[in-house]
């Protein structure tokens with residue numbers, strides 16, 4: 001299987017006895033992630049296995065972690081999200097965009113754009129005598145998804161409060177790095193199309 005070949009050659013960053021949480025703190029110190037693949041960094045500070053992982057971070061902290069890595073690697077950023085082999089493997093990975101042809105809530109007519117450029121449903125109805133606009137998001141295709149939103153949409157939604165400040169994902173740290181790369185690329189794509 002291609003995935004097995006891919007991961008056999010994967011560089012590993014060892015924690016050297018640190019807990020995942022200590023590793024998160026350690027990596028964010030100056031130069032500690034320099035010239036290290038984001039995927040390897042994200043793999044070294046997680047709990048769990050290949051199909052489900054957990055970080056002792058909330059969404060905001062994960063965003064800061066990824067941005068810290070970007071800061072440490074700004075000179076060679078494009079080469080360091082993933083290994084060269086993984087670039088083609090994850091090429092068709094899609095960000096968790098909403099992209100419908102029409103309103104998902106019903107046979108509603110009319111599309112309006114909000115200030116961020118999202119297409120929303122403009123269907124109007126009367127509720128208790130007041131005019132109500134549906135406003136459901138139909139498509140985000142011409143907008144840039146913020147990193148927090150990407151993380152929030154990818155994470156597993158857990159019931160109860162035990163894991164409130166933890167993030168869980170149904171894939172490994174390399175895949176999370178691939179999503180972060182896609183997030184970063186959407187800015188470049190929109191900038192070049194203007």
Ligand SMILES: [Zn+2]
Nearest residue numbers: 103108121134
């Ligand atoms: Zn609607």
